[in-house]
Amino acid sequence: MFGYYLDLALRSLRRSPGLTALMVLSIGVGVALAMTTWSLVHSLAGNPVPQKSTRLFVPTIDVWGPDARSKAGGNEPPSLLDYATAQALLRDGRATYQSATYWISPTVVPSTPGTHPFNASGFAVTGQFFPMLDVPFKYGSGWSDANEADRAQVVVISSELNDQVFGGGNSVGKSFAINGRDFRVVGVLANWNTQFAYYDVPAYGGYMVQPIGVFLPFTTAVAMRLPPDGSTGCFKEPAQPGFDGFMKSSCVWISYVAELDTPAAVQRYKEYLQNFASQRFAWPPNVRLRNLMGWLDYLQVLPSGVRMLPLAGVGLLIVCLVDTIGLMLARFLRRSGEIGVRRALGAPRRAIYAQFMTEGALIGVAGGIAGVCFTALGVWWLRVKLPESWTAMVPRMDASLLAITVAAAIVATLLAAVYPIWRAAHVQPAIQVKTH
Amino acid sequence: MILPPILAALRKHKAGAFLIGLQIALTLAIVCNLIAIIGPLAQLMQRPTGLAEHDLFLIEQRYVDAPAGHDPATLAKLDAMQLTDIAALRALPDVQDATPVTSLPLLRSGYSRGISTQPAQVHGTTQARIFHGDQQMLATLGLQRVAGRDFNATDVRHGANDDSIAAPTVMVTRALAERLFPHGDGLGKPIYFNGSSVPSTIVGIVARMLTDNPDGEKSLAWNAVLVPARIDAATTMYAVRAKPGRLQQAMQAAREALFKVDPMRVIQPGGRYEMQGIHSFAQIRTWGYLADRFIVQIMTTICVILLAVTAIGMAGLTSFWVGQRHKQIGIRRALGATRANILHYFQIENLVIAGGGCAVGVVLAIGINLALLKAFQMERMPVWYVIIGVLVILALGQLAVFVPARRASSVPPVVATRSV
Numbered sequence: 001m002f003g004y005y006l007d008l009a010l011r012s013l014r015r016s017p018g019l020t021a022l023m024v025l026s027i028g029v030g031v032a033l034a035m036t037t038w039s040l041v042h043s044l045a046g047n048p049v050p051q052k053s054t055r056l057f058v059p060t061i062d063v064w065g066p067d068a069r070s071k072a073g074g075n076e077p078p079s080l081l082d083y084a085t086a087q088a089l090l091r092d093g094r095a096t097y098q099s100a101t102y103w104i105s106p107t108v109v110p111s112t113p114g115t116h117p118f119n120a121s122g123f124a125v126t127g128q129f130f131p132m133l134d135v136p137f138k139y140g141s142g143w144s145d146a147n148e149a150d151r152a153q154v155v156v157i158s159s160e161l162n163d164q165v166f167g168g169g170n171s172v173g174k175s176f177a178i179n180g181r182d183f184r185v186v187g188v189l190a191n192w193n194t195q196f197a198y199y200d201v202p203a204y205g206g207y208m209v210q211p212i213g214v215f216l217p218f219t220t221a222v223a224m225r226l227p228p229d230g231s232t233g234c235f236k237e238p239a240q241p242g243f244d245g246f247m248k249s250s251c252v253w254i255s256y257v258a259e260l261d262t263p264a265a266v267q268r269y270k271e272y273l274q275n276f277a278s279q280r281f282a283w284p285p286n287v288r289l290r291n292l293m294g295w296l297d298y299l300q301v302l303p304s305g306v307r308m309l310p311l312a313g314v315g316l317l318i319v320c321l322v323d324t325i326g327l328m329l330a331r332f333l334r335r336s337g338e339i340g341v342r343r344a345l346g347a348p349r350r351a352i353y354a355q356f357m358t359e360g361a362l363i364g365v366a367g368g369i370a371g372v373c374f375t376a377l378g379v380w381w382l383r384v385k386l387p388e389s390w391t392a393m394v395p396r397m398d399a400s401l402l403a404i405t406v407a408a409a410i411v412a413t414l415l416a417a418v419y420p421i422w423r424a425a426h427v428q429p430a431i432q433v434k435t436h
Numbered sequence: 437m438i439l440p441p442i443l444a445a446l447r448k449h450k451a452g453a454f455l456i457g458l459q460i461a462l463t464l465a466i467v468c469n470l471i472a473i474i475g476p477l478a479q480l481m482q483r484p485t486g487l488a489e490h491d492l493f494l495i496e497q498r499y500v501d502a503p504a505g506h507d508p509a510t511l512a513k514l515d516a517m518q519l520t521d522i523a524a525l526r527a528l529p530d531v532q533d534a535t536p537v538t539s540l541p542l543l544r545s546g547y548s549r550g551i552s553t554q555p556a557q558v559h560g561t562t563q564a565r566i567f568h569g570d571q572q573m574l575a576t577l578g579l580q581r582v583a584g585r586d587f588n589a590t591d592v593r594h595g596a597n598d599d600s601i602a603a604p605t606v607m608v609t610r611a612l613a614e615r616l617f618p619h620g621d622g623l624g625k626p627i628y629f630n631g632s633s634v635p636s637t638i639v640g641i642v643a644r645m646l647t648d649n650p651d652g653e654k655s656l657a658w659n660a661v662l663v664p665a666r667i668d669a670a671t672t673m674y675a676v677r678a679k680p681g682r683l684q685q686a687m688q689a690a691r692e693a694l695f696k697v698d699p700m701r702v703i704q705p706g707g708r709y710e711m712q713g714i715h716s717f718a719q720i721r722t723w724g725y726l727a728d729r730f731i732v733q734i735m736t737t738i739c740v741i742l743l744a745v746t747a748i749g750m751a752g753l754t755s756f757w758v759g760q761r762h763k764q765i766g767i768r769r770a771l772g773a774t775r776a777n778i779l780h781y782f783q784i785e786n787l788v789i790a791g792g793g794c795a796v797g798v799v800l801a802i803g804i805n806l807a808l809l810k811a812f813q814m815e816r817m818p819v820w821y822v823i824i825g826v827l828v829i830l831a832l833g834q835l836a837v838f839v840p841a842r843r844a845s846s847v848p849p850v851v852a853t854r855s856v
Contacts, residue, residue: 022752026745033738107500107702116695117500117702119712180500225504237630241506241596303651304812305473305731312738315466319459319742323749326455330756385733387726423451 001351002358009359012335019331023324023363027416028370030320031409035371036378037313039395039404044207045302047293048195052134057095057258057266058295061085061277062286063250064235077286078233079202079299080252083222088280090126090218094272095258096265097132099125100218101200102254103230106179108165108213120161120178120213121229123200124221130156130187132259133199138162140172140187143217147186151223156187156215178214179224196393198296200255203230206301208389228253257292317412324416328363332356332424339424340432352425360421364413371409372402438777442785449757453789456753460793460829463746465800468825470735472805472817477728483657485541485721486609486644488578491532491678492717493687494540497521500700502670506596514668515594517698522570524693525676530686533576534676536666538568539648540577540717542724546648547598551661553616553625555633564612564659565647566598568667569675574607574642576677579662582610584623584640591639591664601665602632607640611658627661636663650724687714743828747836750790754782755840765844766851775845782841783834790833794826801825 013020047053062077063085069075081089086100104124109117129135130142143154155178162168162185165176171185197204216226225243230253238249246253260266270289277285290298300307339352376397386394395401446453499517503510518536525534539546550561571587573579587605595601606627613622626635645660678686691703691714704713715723722729758765765778805817 019752019756022748026749029741029745033741037734107498109500109700117700119498119702119704237599241600303727303731304814305477305735306727308473308808308812309731309734312466312470312735315462316738316742316745319462319466320745322455322459322462323745326452326459326749327752327756329455330452330753334756334760386730387723419451 001354005355005358006362008355009362012331012359013362016331019327020363020366023327024366024370026320026324026327027364027367027409027412028374030317031367031371031405031412032374032378034310034313034317035375035401035405035408036382036395037309039375039379039401040382041302041306041310043393043395044306044390045296048198049133049292052132052259053292055259055261056132056292057260057269058290058292059089059256059258059269059273060288060290061273062283063252063281065281065283068235075286077288078252080231080233081254081256082250082252083247083254085280086254086256088276089256092272092276094269096261097128097259098257099129099132099199100254100256101125101129102218102221102228103197103200103204104214104216104221104226105229106214106216106224106226108161109177109180110165111176120157121210122158122212122214122216123197124216124218124226126218129199129215129257132257136190136192138188138190139170140185142215143186148217148219151220152217153181153183153220154186154217155183156189157185158189158212158214159191160211161213162188178216179226181224183216196301198292199257200230201296201299201301203228203232203253203255205230206296206299207393209393210389222247317408321412321416324363324367324413325419328360328416328420329423332359332420333427335424336427336432339427340429343427343429344432349425352427353421356421356424357417360413360417364410364417367413368406368409371412372405375401375405438781438784439788442781442788445761446785446788452753452757456750457789457793457796459746459749460790460833461797461800463742464794464797464822464825464829465804467739467742467828468797468801468817468822469804469808470739471821471825473814474732474735474739475821476815477732480650481725481728481732483646484644485646486579486642487541487717488677489717489721491680491683491686492577493676493678493683493690493714494537494543494717494720495525495674495676495690495694495703495714496671496712497673497694498671498702499698500702511594511596511668514670515666518594518666518668518672520697521672521694522674524697525674525690528686528689528693530679530682530689532677532679533572534674535569535573535576537573537673537675538667539565539673540567540675540720541646541648542650542720543648544650544724549598549629549661550631551612551616551659552628552631555628555635556631557628558631561631562612562615562659563656564608564661565649565656566661566663567645568598568663568665570664570666573662573664573675576675578677579645580643581607582641582643584638586640587662587664592666593664594666594668596668598629598663598665598667599632601663602629602634603636603663603665605639605664606636607642607662608638609645609658609660610641610643612660613638613641615659650728683716687716690714743832746829747832750786750833750836751840754786754837755843758782758840758844761844762847763851765847766849766854769847769849770852778845778847779841782837782844786833786837786841787830790830794829797829798822798826 060077063082090100102124105119105121107117108120127143127145127148138159142156147154162171166174171188175182175184196207196209227243232251232253234251238245260269273287274285277287379395379397382394503513522534522536525531547566548563549566551564552561570592571589574581574586591605593601616622622638626637644658647657647660676690801822808814
């Protein structure tokens with residue numbers, strides 16, 4: 001029977017190829033735009049460390065006091081910490097792992113004659129940064145707390161910088177000059193730089209992937225007076241000039257991330273922050289401890305126009321679905337006469353359902369294939385169109401996106417076909433037979 | 437009267453008419469709201485920066501062997517290095533002018549200061565962005581002076597940072613002057629930075645200069661102060677105006693010239709990735725509006741597809757109905773209806789459906805807008821967007837049904853006499 005229905009469906013589709021193409025295109029385009037916009041925002045604003053994000057927390061502390069309120073906006077503490085506060089939090093070290101982080105851009109002078117010095121942008125972090133964020137290493141590892149305390153001249157480099165300076169290979173133990181000082185390589189990263197710097201968004205900015213060269217110990221970077229390359233904020237201008245004055249001031253420029261593994265630990269850390277702030281500052285403690293995803297949500301790094309894109313995509317899909325329902329209904333009901341004859345000759349309603357479901361499924365399969373093709377096209381278009389600094393995070397047409405697209409196409413076709421099929425099956429045979 | 441039979445016929449196609457009406461309503465609502473996002477962004481991107489952007493480029497470089505410290509001798513040394521660079525750039529045959537700067541419009545990095553008209557005022561100051569440069573700043577950037585005088589060489593100071601310079605003379609944009617001095621008498625008056633009690637006198641007013649932050653609060657977009665100063669630091673920036681049409685050559689020559697003066701410096705190779713290095717202002721503009729341009733492009737695409745799907749849907753359904761009513765059309769023709777009558781029938785039918793859809797769509801559009809206002813801090817949609825949206829949809833509907841309706845009008849009356 002199925003073969004017969006398939007034959008009927010193909011005949012019917014061939015009878016009005018224009019209308020068939022319209023329906024298939026409509027489903028395809030709707031699904032593709034919804035999927036493309038969704039996957040873009042999903043990958044730009046998605047979870048950068050799914051395996052760890054529930055255990056990562058960002059503390060913020062009101063280091064400026066109530067006088068700065070109008071400037072800081074509402075009752076929220078500044079998004080970054082000043083040096084003294086970050087250093088005190090690090091010294092107490094109450095979390096499983098913690099890191100103070102700031103964006104640096106030190107200079108590397110290559111030994112090869114004829115080449116120019118270049119900036120090896122990166123971050124000053126603690127040694128705990130690497131295990132905390134599950135940073136993968138190709139060779140070696142991060143540095144120890146002892147290195148950190150000694151302000152050791154050790155460095156973790158990206159594989160790109162490893163290629164550039166050492167020509168690749170295992171460079172652990174080798175040295176090179178950063179800002180005129182000799183640094184020993186302790187680790188070479190595997191290709192890690194596919195996410196935005198979610199650990200330093202307020203200073204570095206969101207949804208941007210730029211080449212990272214080096215990670216230096218926080219204490220070493222500060223001792224070398226490496227200035228922060230990212231945003232800084234001051235309530236009062238530093239009393240003294242230069243990096244020293246900046247460090248001693250209440251200017252904020254340091255991001256802080258802590259790993260807290262249990263709810264009890266989170267609670268203890270909150271209490272610790274409260275005590276810390278009440279002992280340290282003259283004003284009532286005003287602290288926040290946000291989970292990483294809550295923090296990124298609060299910062300709203302993605303422009304609202306981008307966050308709105310999936311809504312527009314889904315809206316378009318709905319319009320395409322309504323369009324398809326209308327077209328399908330028209331074409332099914334046009335065959336009321338045929339349905340009437342079949343029913344009058346004894347075909348049960350079930351048979352009519354089966355026949356039109358076959359036709360609907362055929363359109364769905366074609367629409368799904370069109371949807372997958374258009375989604376692939378859309379994702380490709382994003383890659384071409386988007387700035388390079390985004391493309392590391394832009395979706396690819398991979399297995400999961402393919403599966404979701406196919407699922408979306410099936411659901412879309414079902415939604416589109418239900419009503420027309422129901423109407424077709426409920427055609428009154430008597431009226432149809434009479435009028436013809 | 438042609439309406440009653442149309443309505444009676446539509447009652448026979450309730451579901452079809454309802455669906456196409458719904459589609460029109462949704463299309464109108466979504467397109468209006470998308471335009472409400474695209475419109476302001478497009479306006480934002482079209483704002484002039486106040487600069488003569490053509491032939492302008494920016495160099496960001498860092499001295500590797502810069503002396504550290506903030507004592508006068510060190511600062512003098514740093515200043516001398518910067519002056520040497522500027523002189524080398526100005527000497528290039530393809531370069532018309534050059535100035536040291538610390539920021540440019542759209543660059544997304546710079547200094548913000550609270551400006552007041554009273555000394556030592558901490559609260560209620562006006563936020564403004566600071567642009568440093570020397571006596572050639574206006575000429576190099578192509579800023580238009582509307583009052584007062586240009587900076588001269590004696591105005592230009594140098595120091596470790598803005599505060600230590602405490603410039604006695606500044607220029608401001610007209611927007612800032614009018615905000616600080618609503619009576620329009622800002623020229624020659626003192627202003628104060630960040631609650632300082634050291635006056636800076638306004639010696640000139642420029643027509644406009646967009647600040648470095650393109651997403652910043654709109655009311656602050658034109659609040660700029662021009663300070664005649666060079667900042668002594670290891671990292672310096674130079675804005676350079678190439679001779680007309682010699683931009684590429686000047687950019688290339690500038691890199692070589694600076695390395696010739698001092699090879700121990702970093703000038704990043706640049707590229708689309710980073711704003712360090714040497715970039716034309718056109719690239720800075722592209723970079724500044726990156727996300728906005730992308731949003732406008734993709735949302736415009738969605739709008740066009742939406743309208744196309746709906747127009748094609750209307751055309752498809754109408755041509756379907758024309759086919760279905762072939763015989764009825766023949767009968768009407770046989771009974772004396774002209775071809776124009778038939779054409780108008782389908783056109784008015786579409787107008788009725790589209791009109792009904794639009795009526796629902798207007799309500800839906802405003803409802804969605806109100807919901808988005810809260811969720812995305814959007815601006816309220818102007819009513820004329822909706823009116824234009826309705827007109828566009830109605831016109832589109834007429835366009836979509838024209839071909840099938842004309843086909844209907846060409847059905848010969850003889851069809852009526854044929855049996856099926």
